[in-house]
Amino acid sequence: MTETQQHLSAQDYLRKILVAPVYDVAKNTDLNHLSSLSQRLQHDIWLKREDQQPVKSFKLRGAYNKIANLSDDAKDRGVITASAGNHAQGVALSANKMRVKATIVMPETTPDIKVDAVRSFGGDWVDIILIGRSFDVASKHAQALAKEHGYTYVPPFDDEDVIAGQGTIAKELFDSKRDLDMVFVAVGGGGLAAGIAVYLKQLKPNIKIIAVESDESACLKKALESGQRETLDQVGIFADGVAVKIIGEETFRLCQQYVDEVITVNSDEICAAIKDTFDDTRAIAEPAGALSVAGIKKWLSQNKPDKKLQIGGILCGANINFHTLRYVSERAELGEKKEAIIAATIPEQKGAFRHFCETLAGRTISEFNYRYAPTENAHVYVGLKLRQSDTELPAVLAELKKRNIEGFDLSDNEAAKMHVRHMVGGRVQNLTNERLFSFVFPEYPGALMSFLNTLGTQWNITLFHYRNHSAASGMVLAGFDVPENELDELHQHLDEIGYQYKEETANPAYHFFLKS
Structure with a gap:
């Protein structure tokens, strides 16, 4: 049997897409210009808003087209x-x-x-x-x-009618903006990429179709490298909408023929793309839905084209678990390379923390976790805002080394970012004079350094936790080693410096997990 007989031709797909009855239930969604991201990247970025569908994702198109094309008998059976x-x-x-x-x-x-x-x-x-x-x-x-x-089984991606249904997005893209140079498409099982690629390549052969995969589920990349479909041993679940172990058979055939390139992005880059999308549209993409924006940013940073491009992407879904936003918020700045995580070893003595901050030369500390240890050295977990992602962190680490402070980059350490940042602490033996306070102070560049300078070095800091959440106020939990006969003096000092504070020494959470 010939390939034409085995598979639909490109012209057949073109026809199926053009006559697909998806608009009985689906919307012709908006194509938004991402003005802030376009200005930052110096290329025009356009986003197809499939989050506007009634089910908040593009999947409606393929499912409806598949069922609509069934015979009456098949519909009756279900x-x-x-x-x-x-x-x-x-x-x-x-x-x-x-x-x-x-x-x-x-x-x-x-x-x-x-x-x-x-x-x-x-x-x-x-x-x-x-x-x-x-x-x-x-x-x-x-x-x-x-x-x-x-019953008729309705596949999620590896089906001609499903592929054609998803391809109606390409029709709308081409009708809205025919001068697109590139289109970036998320890939899980490949239905969306196959439908878009086969349509656009018939009408505009020189357009570039870039598939974007999570690096935790890159089944298309693996298949293209080996020349055949292969099953991944495991997939990550952060971008659950594309967590597919093996690319579809028909989708792989079409992607192999019509997709120009595959790029993979990590979870931090996806989180940064969710934030970029929100900043421009106020829409909250699910992780899989933000893949195209993450891919656009990464491709441009790697290729640095010498002319201004018209680039399209698809926000393919917005069914995000609300509690996932906490993770997204924590990781977005890391994905943008605007924040670094470092571990540093400083002397366990009064004033060492302030000296460490002074070494950072006015750079904004986004997070600081520290717990006293009865040794010569203290280990601190530090988040640092970066202005120049490529060169600034090496310069910081070099400056720390120059001042005999050991620093280690943890920015790509998943365990540190996911778990350890929340676990710095614990009980310390024989720390009987520790007093715990929470502070609130106005947040602005350099606010933490100002807070430390105002606090002074009269009492040894035994615990410190700070996280900049880009809010109007900064919050710190700090412990001090204060002899009983100096308590009144400490309270008087805290009253005089003017920060809002509250003693937490009697807090049950402190007694359960931190108190000596």
Whole structure:
């Protein structure tokens, strides 16, 4: 059998995309110019807003197109899929719209918010089955039910109708802005990239299609390097919308033919892209949804094109878990290379912390974690704001070394960023005179240094925790070694320096985890 007979031709895909009935339920979404990011990168960046779809992601297009193209008999028998994410919601809404019975199989571990969303979109037309603790178990169960009952399985990406449905995004892109030089597309299973690439390359062969993958689930990159589809041993779950172990068969064929390049980004770079997207649009992308922006930034920094480009990306989803925002906020500056994390060893003596800060020559400290240890040296965990990402950190480390302060870069140390930053502390034996205070002071560049200078060095600091959250006020938790007969003097000093403060020595959290 010839390749043409085995697979749809590019012209066939073009036709399927042009006649896809997705607008029965999907929107022709906005194409926004990212003015702040464009000015910073010196290229025009445009973002296709698939977060504006009713299910907050592009998945609705492919799901609806697949079900709409079924025969009446297949629709009467019903459809089934396995998904814990955006595809499930797309199938649910599509089934509801077309009055087709759908069964959606999800792992038992699926968060209630996603289960409730599927139930809400599907209404009486959707049955939800929760089974197993992994997607693989749910998928196998769905496939078994499809065979048993004659349901049509609606794949999340590796299907011609699904690919064509996602390709309608490319039609809208081309209609809105025909002078795009490049389009960056997130890749999980490859349905979105395949649909967009096959359409745009027929109409504008010289346009560059760049696939963007999380470096924790780069199945397309691996397949292109080896020339065949290969299963990843494991995938990361931060960008769960693209956490796919193996690229689809048909999607790989199309990406191999029409995608020009693949670039991978890490979690910190994704977090920075979420922040960039929010700054320009006030939309909060899910990690997979921000991949294209992260890829645009990384590609431009690596290639440095000599002419101004018109670049498009797709915000492909905004179904983010609210609590993930805490992680995103912590990591965005690191991803932008505007913050570094260093460990430093300083003498365990009065004034050493202030001397260390003076060595930083006015640079803004974004975080400082320290706990007294009864040794000659103290180890501190420091976040440092950077103005020049490429050269500033090496200069800081060199200056510390010059002053006999050992410094170590932890900016790429996942354990340090994820866990250790929250664990610096603990009990210290024989520290019987420790007193704990919380402080609030106006936040501005150099505020922490000013706070330390005002505090003075009369009493040894035994604990210090500070994190700059870009708020109007800075907050510090600090411990002091204060003999009983000097307590009144300490309180008088704190009253005189004028900062809002509160003694926390009786706080039960201190007694449980920190007090000697």
